[in-house]
Amino acid sequence: MGTGIVATAGATMPGLRTPATYVWALDAALLVFLVAAALRRWTWTTVRAQLADPVMAQFWGAPPMALMTVGTGTLLLGSDWIGLPAALAVDWTLWTVGTALGLATSVLVPLRMIGSGERAFGGWLMPVVPPMVSAASGALLAQHLPEGQFRQAVVLACYALFGVSLFATMVIVPQIWQRLVQHGLGAASTVPTLWIVLGPLGQSITASNLLASVPVLPGQTAFGILYGTITWGFALLWVAMATTVTIRTARRGLPFALTWWSFVFPLGTLVTGTSALATRIPSAMFSFVTLVLYAALVLAWVTVAVRTTLMTAKQS
Template sequence: MTALAPQPHRAPEVRRAAPFGPNVFASVMGTGIVATAGASMPGLRTAAGFVWALDAALLVFLVVAALRRWTWATVREQLADPVMAQFWGAPPMALMTVGTGAVLLGSDWIGMPAALAVDWTLWTLGTLLGLATSVLVPLRMFGSGERAFGGWLMPVVPPMVSAASGAVLAGHLPEGSFRQAVVLGCYALFGISLFATMVIVPQIWQRLVQHGLGVASTVPTLWIVLGPLGQSITAANLLSGVHVLPGQTAFGVLYGTVTWGFALLWMVIAATVTVRTARRGLPFALTWWSFVFPLGTLVTGSSALAARVPSAMFSGVAVVLYGALVAAWVVVAVRTLGTSLPARAAPARLRPADR
């Protein structure tokens, strides 16, 4: 793995023009996945419910802050930046993560009718915004000459989150044409994100082979690759539980198991690279939240497979990874709270030589 050897660390240039960027919503994603993944862990439902409540409050706080700070000029500036633009995938995923948690956990507090209303609202907003990011941000990159990095997946993962979250909502719909339309729509969203991921991941792999890791502050974004992988496993198996098409269960298990194997391989690679880089110095940035949400999707994917296939392998891995997820969340949350959030909201800007 000599091609993956970290490059000598150079202090990254930090953007100051847009101090409150969309990447702050990664904290909502990370906190939310701790809650939703915990919903399937034995004996953790109450604790997971409190984490969801904290996450919902965090989402409200950040949305209010964004509405007060952002203008159309600010948004255009962020979209024009080749690094910051990628993180516009975070707000829609934050919305849908809180929405799904409302049904899985918040229903114990506010009742299922209110939880479903919250989830439908956040899922609709998140899906529309996610479809916009999956089109506009890749268009921005065409012809730019930028080298791919893990953050390129951020704007195309939201449709996969929509597919998984939509499956939860579809399970509460009565049988009929509308339920079938929702499930088919979720499969279409699944395809949007899956094939976009299949285009981007080889580019990331090629960059690692040809150019190495680049600056240390971008190493955490390697974990983002786990996001579409784990979320697609979750979506495929959640959709298989809403029976409107023949062969859904078989597809969920077969696709999920194959993808699960590659996801574990990538996790080992990303973990090895992260440890090597940390030994040389891994400066804190909001990109550290990349350690949390993607790992959480692998937990939910493993739990979804365990629900379809009674296997100690899937359930055991889910428990072990959930322990790692909670540990990562605690570390990143403490570092975030100990940092001036607005001052560090923008990711390290890559110098032209590192792109």
């Protein structure tokens, strides 16, 4: 999903459609490879063991987001290669499966944490972000539906998914902040997970403004702009805090781990959210910040992708 967000965010950047399409193709190939590899290795015992682990369980939110990110890239970019009807078919399939899995993780994983005594960290948001991704992705799909009851139902369902993720986020983020205040940052390897907070923030800005493009309720555009601008301000505050904490930790030593991918997808959602606001509000500020954030996203992706490739090669 980290690679996919580089592609989908690039779809809105001027002059980057062709490079973004190649990134989407790479992401789609990676998804096929990883799904095939997972199906060969996973057993019910393995799945149960991962769900029983309070840390590993959180990252079950990643697969549904990966499916929907590739689906959105297929609609936005892949349609140039395979045609719009085929792209819609792929996106609807991946969106449906991803939404179902995302709803499952947003219920089952938080239930697993009740009474566990575990301290909250950024990874706790992973299981509850997928419904917000569903809301944003579903808004794009709804734009291709004819007006009628089904289109209205899809949009209303997307707003409901928006609420699932938003209010779950509002419950979890204060717990993360409380842990930071009372117990400090913890292990250096967990510091990148602070960036995951940007995921629901940026994706909710994206979703609220994309849904405004499919009007079925009064005030959708006003809600998208007002909610998006307010949340965007808090997201930039979190960027400043997370950046400061990351730099301080790096000075003491920040060993590479797969948690570094937390730098990528959440930042990408802020790019798409800022881009969505730039489309709604004729302000050069949003357009400029979108470009700056996208440059940072590409740099983060290249850094993490190279380090991941080197680590994988070394282990094999």
